[in-house]
Amino acid sequence: xxxxxTPLTDVEYxxxxxxxxxxxxxxxxLDLSEFDGFITAVVSGPKTITPSAWMPALWGGEDNAxxxxxxxxxxxxxxxMIRHMNTTSATLMQDPMEFEPIFLESTVDGVTHWVVDxxxxxxxxxxxxxPVSAVTIPEVNEMLAPxxxxxxxxxxxxxxxxxxxxIRTLQERIVPAARAIHSYWFARRTPLDAEAGTYVRPExxxxxxxxxxxxxxxxxxxxxxxxxx
Numbered sequence: 353x354x355x356x357x358t359p360l361t362d363v364e365y366x367x368x369x370x371x372x373x374x375x376x377x378x379x380x381x382l383d384l385s386e387f388d389g390f391i392t393a394v395v396s397g398p399k400t401i402t403p404s405a406w407m408p409a410l411w412g413g414e415d416n417a418x419x420x421x422x423x424x425x426x427x428x429x430x431x432x433m434i435r436h437m438n439t440t441s442a443t444l445m446q447d448p449m450e451f452e453p454i455f456l457e458s459t460v461d462g463v464t465h466w467v468v469d470x471x472x473x474x475x476x477x478x479x480x481x482x483p484v485s486a487v488t489i490p491e492v493n494e495m496l497a498p499x500x501x502x503x504x505x506x507x508x509x510x511x512x513x514x515x516x517x518x519i520r521t522l523q524e525r526i527v528p529a530a531r532a533i534h535s536y537w538f539a540r541r542t543p544l545d546a547e548a549g550t551y552v553r554p555e556x557x558x559x560x561x562x563x564x565x566x567x568x569x570x571x572x573x574x575x576x577x578x579x580x581x
Contacts, residue, residue: 359439360432368432372410379412385467386474388436388454393478395441396534398486398541403434409477444534451531465516466523472503475530486537495533498525 360368369384381387390410394401408414420426443451456467476499479487486492501507501522511519 356431356434357438357442358435360436364432364435368429368436371429375411375418377412377416380416381410381474381477382470383456385454385456386470386477387433388440389471389474389476390478391433391437391440391474392444392453392530392534393475394481395437395444396530396537397479397482398537399483400541401481403430406478406481407433409481444531445538448531448535451527453527453530463516466520468502468523468526469508472499472501472526475499476503492533492536495529495536498522498529502526 365384368387372381372383372387375381381390387410390406394406408417411417440451453468453471455471458465458467476496479496487496501510511522514522
């Protein structure tokens with residue numbers, strides 16, 4: 353079994369994408385691209401956000417959580433998500449210029465275009481988990497602008513009338529913005545938050561009555577080890 357620092361393979365990305373596509377709720381994260389944007393924001397904020405805090409946002413609220421056939425099925429998907437989170441976090445911390453988002457692509461008349469709306473929407477869903485005070489800072493708002501433009505219907509209106517070259521120029525601002533936001537908050541985190549930026553698997557198997565490794569403070573059986581019905 354892969355540990356939680358191992359990057360996902362293409363097959364595992366497909367498995368995660370298929371799972372996300374199967375979650376039927378209007379407010380849920382739709383697919384792998386939106387999840388990638390969401391998790392990029394989760395690891396880029398002012399404080400560590402534990403899985404117990406961000407997972408309900410994936411479904412559009414705890415009441416919309418999927419039904420798992422077994423605890424094992426849940427753990428497979430949970431591990432895929434955590435491994436992708438760890439990979440994203442490690443890249444942004446250690447080698448941010450290597451960070452590349454998972455944008456969708458569309459080919460029209462032989463020309464390939466980025467489709468960034470879902471990634472940006474996912475990112476802003478992650479930002480919604482930040483403290484309110486964090487997103488009212490003018491400098492942060494300015495850095496968020498290139499991402500918000502493609503996530504917000506008001507931003508789409510501003511794109512009307514722009515040609516493909518102009519839109520591509522705006523899209524190319526997204527990745528530098530994501531890197532800058534992570535850098536901004538990482539430099540301002542407490543040492544404890546900075547160290548907790550990557551989720552680490554405990555060395556021993558977690559018992560159902562043990563504290564949940566996600567850091568929620570609840571027992572494993574009441575948190576990430578809870579079969580969802």
